[in-house]
Amino acid sequence: PDLTDTHNWQVVSGDSRGTLVVNSTTGAWDFDFNNTLDEFQELAVGESITLQYMVKVTDEHGLSNTQLVEFEVNGTNDLPSVELANSEVSGRVEEEGVSVDSGSLVILDKDTSDVHAFKFDDDSQDKEGSYGDLHIDRVTGDWTYTIDPAKANLLVDETVQDTFTIHVDDGNGGMTSQVVTVDVVGTNDKPTIADTSVTLGSVTEEVQTLATGTILGQDPENQQVSYAFTSGQSSYGFFAINSSTGVWTYTLDAVLSQALSTTPITETFTVHVIDEGGASTPQIVSVTLVGDNDKPVIAGSSTGDVQEDYIDQISGQVTATDIDSPSTDLSWSLTSSTTGTYGSLSFNTATGDWIYDITAGSTSNIAAGDTAQDTFTVEISDGVNSVEQVITINVLGNHIQQGVVGDDILTGSTNNELLWGGPQDGSDAGQADTFMWLSSSMGSVALPGNDIVKDFDINIDTIDLHDVVNIDDVWSSAELAERIEITEVDNEALITINNELGEPLQTITLQGVDLDSLYGEDASLLSGAERVSKLVESNQLNLSDTKGHEGDDELHGTIANDILSGGAGHDSFVFDEQHSGTIAMPSVDTVSDFSIDHDVVDISDLLPPSPSVDDLLSRIEITVNDDISLLDDEVSTVISVLDNQGGQTDIVLDGVGWEQLNPNNVPDIADISSADLLSIMQDDLHILKVDG
Numbered sequence: 001p002d003l004t005d006t007h008n009w010q011v012v013s014g015d016s017r018g019t020l021v022v023n024s025t026t027g028a029w030d031f032d033f034n035n036t037l038d039e040f041q042e043l044a045v046g047e048s049i050t051l052q053y054m055v056k057v058t059d060e061h062g063l064s065n066t067q068l069v070e071f072e073v074n075g076t077n078d079l080p081s082v083e084l085a086n087s088e089v090s091g092r093v094e095e096e097g098v099s100v101d102s103g104s105l106v107i108l109d110k111d112t113s114d115v116h117a118f119k120f121d122d123d124s125q126d127k128e129g130s131y132g133d134l135h136i137d138r139v140t141g142d143w144t145y146t147i148d149p150a151k152a153n154l155l156v157d158e159t160v161q162d163t164f165t166i167h168v169d170d171g172n173g174g175m176t177s178q179v180v181t182v183d184v185v186g187t188n189d190k191p192t193i194a195d196t197s198v199t200l201g202s203v204t205e206e207v208q209t210l211a212t213g214t215i216l217g218q219d220p221e222n223q224q225v226s227y228a229f230t231s232g233q234s235s236y237g238f239f240a241i242n243s244s245t246g247v248w249t250y251t252l253d254a255v256l257s258q259a260l261s262t263t264p265i266t267e268t269f270t271v272h273v274i275d276e277g278g279a280s281t282p283q284i285v286s287v288t289l290v291g292d293n294d295k296p297v298i299a300g301s302s303t304g305d306v307q308e309d310y311i312d313q314i315s316g317q318v319t320a321t322d323i324d325s326p327s328t329d330l331s332w333s334l335t336s337s338t339t340g341t342y343g344s345l346s347f348n349t350a351t352g353d354w355i356y357d358i359t360a361g362s363t364s365n366i367a368a369g370d371t372a373q374d375t376f377t378v379e380i381s382d383g384v385n386s387v388e389q390v391i392t393i394n395v396l397g398n399h400i401q402q403g404v405v406g407d408d409i410l411t412g413s414t415n416n417e418l419l420w421g422g423p424q425d426g427s428d429a430g431q432a433d434t435f436m437w438l439s440s441s442m443g444s445v446a447l448p449g450n451d452i453v454k455d456f457d458i459n460i461d462t463i464d465l466h467d468v469v470n471i472d473d474v475w476s477s478a479e480l481a482e483r484i485e486i487t488e489v490d491n492e493a494l495i496t497i498n499n500e501l502g503e504p505l506q507t508i509t510l511q512g513v514d515l516d517s518l519y520g521e522d523a524s525l526l527s528g529a530e531r532v533s534k535l536v537e538s539n540q541l542n543l544s545d546t547k548g549h550e551g552d553d554e555l556h557g558t559i560a561n562d563i564l565s566g567g568a569g570h571d572s573f574v575f576d577e578q579h580s581g582t583i584a585m586p587s588v589d590t591v592s593d594f595s596i597d598h599d600v601v602d603i604s605d606l607l608p609p610s611p612s613v614d615d616l617l618s619r620i621e622i623t624v625n626d627d628i629s630l631l632d633d634e635v636s637t638v639i640s641v642l643d644n645q646g647g648q649t650d651i652v653l654d655g656v657g658w659e660q661l662n663p664n665n666v667p668d669i670a671d672i673s674s675a676d677l678l679s680i681m682q683d684d685l686h687i688l689k690v691d692g
Helices: 515-519 528-537 613-619 674-684
Strands: 007-014 018-022 029-033 048-059 064-074 090-094 100-104 117-119 126-128 132-136 142-147 159-169 175-185 200-204 210-214 226-231 237-241 247-252 265-274 280-290 297-300 303-306 313-321 331-334 343-347 353-358 371-381 386-396 399-402 409-411 417-420 434-436 449-453 462-464 484-489 492-498 504-510 554-556 572-574 587-591 600-602 620-625 636-642 648-654
Touching: 007 018, 018 048, 018 064, 029 064, 090 100, 090 142, 132 159, 132 175, 142 159, 142 175, 200 210, 200 247, 226 237, 237 265, 237 280, 247 265, 247 280, 297 386, 303 313, 303 353, 313 371, 313 386, 331 343, 343 371, 343 386, 353 371, 353 386, 399 409, 484 515, 484 528, 515 528, 613 620, 613 636, 613 674, 620 674
Parallel strands: 090 175, 200 280, 303 386, 399 417, 409 434, 417 449, 434 462, 449 504, 554 572, 572 600, 587 648
Antiparallel strands: 007 048, 018 029, 048 064, 100 142, 117 159, 126 132, 132 142, 159 175, 210 247, 226 265, 237 247, 265 280, 297 313, 313 353, 331 371, 343 353, 371 386, 484 492, 492 504, 620 636, 636 648
């Protein structure tokens, strides 16, 4: 060693991963390596890489030598980190959807030989979160989040987060942490209904008409619940639920339930339990309905009014319905007698039609204007239940006028009435009764009167209307026919009295008498005027005591001094004892138009039966007032008759003188005595009737 030599240092070779710089003069060196190289960064604790370099030294003499220089690079523990780009650090689960999510943590660690462990802070692989559990695989870093339904049920349509901190340990004291966040999407869970809820009920018509129960709703999120009736309709009652308590009721309607039969039926109703968020759960409530066998219901007509001879028959129909049965299953029956006090009832058990007929003569004991009743009971049955109905007939009592045996005069009143000429047993048949009406007893246009003659004897009895028509002169049957109409209704003669305008005021029915019998011929061939005239001619109709018409009349002197006019036709002038005057003041009746050829004076009632000639001569005096010497003399003949009671009637035949009363042309009329005149009138002229 030449200590005084100068030396030159240089690196002649070496590892490119490092740099060795040697001072060429002094030999001082500086070493550095490229720490960024992966191979150095991957060195873990206890691992190293050796870098070698060859250094050459040359002295001033040109002599050289080499030296191997080695550098050892030792590894350190690099901290691991999570490679976020390739890791899943968040997740999402749904309460009512995907309930599990998973991911994986990818670790970056320059120390590639490190073995990493994934764990929670308590060194466990499972962590309980607020709404679920997270599991981490210790080796792989794979994590799985599973929702906990019990916890998630508390969520109401909201999104919350469960967070977990996962630690990564590289086994060499290096550790890092990563937060995994899971979005938990909550759903407003539907309420639940407790098994102890009462959802069944039953009702029975007319026995138990109310059913009730309680729906017990619960909400997983502890929300307040309410109750609503949402569907279902009852045909027989009403369903309701308390919105706060869930108590439901079904009430059977008293009317609608009549349609129920004994066969049970079930009606269902849907209610919903609803939470505050609007989620709802349905519940069916079922109610069993049982009906009973309802009784039939009777309707229709069950009353009627009758009045003998006015309304002799009344009819009606009772009807029945049964809400449980068709009408064809119902049957009628008459459970009472068909015979009542005043009439009889016929009943059609197939249709419910009834007819009541009054019994002739049965109502005479009912006071005029009073009402009696006949009742009959009918029954309707559906085979199980039966219902009775009383048919009530109101029988109105008649106003009755009744004569006795013999000739009677009955005058109609303002009441509608029945007129009997004699006893109702008919014992008065053949007696001459007069049925008279006055103008004051007529009905009105608004309410015409209606009277019935019960026992009119044809060609014997008389309808007297002289006060009604008030005739003051010879009348025409054609004109009177407008006021007196004679027709037939139900085979009975009907006389209708009209006012001057032809409006009906009164009807008179001749019960049991038809027109053909009344006239003794075919009445349909008679005009209205002929009907009036012929009835007057037969003395069955009296329109005037003193005035006649163009037909045959029977006229009567009255208590007054009358002027009788017969008109055309064959007239009979009748004078009655009851209308006689006294000897001092005799009744004087004048016949204004006596015809020798057609008319008759009837004085038989003033004389004893079958009078002798002496009776006639002693009772009758005939005076002819006719001075034949005077051409314009007023001529008349007076027949004076003393009656059986001592009364006197003077009958004046106006216009009748010797011209008519001297048929034998006796030259000297002074020779004609009263007895002769009596014989002439009776035997020759036949104008005087002396024997009834």
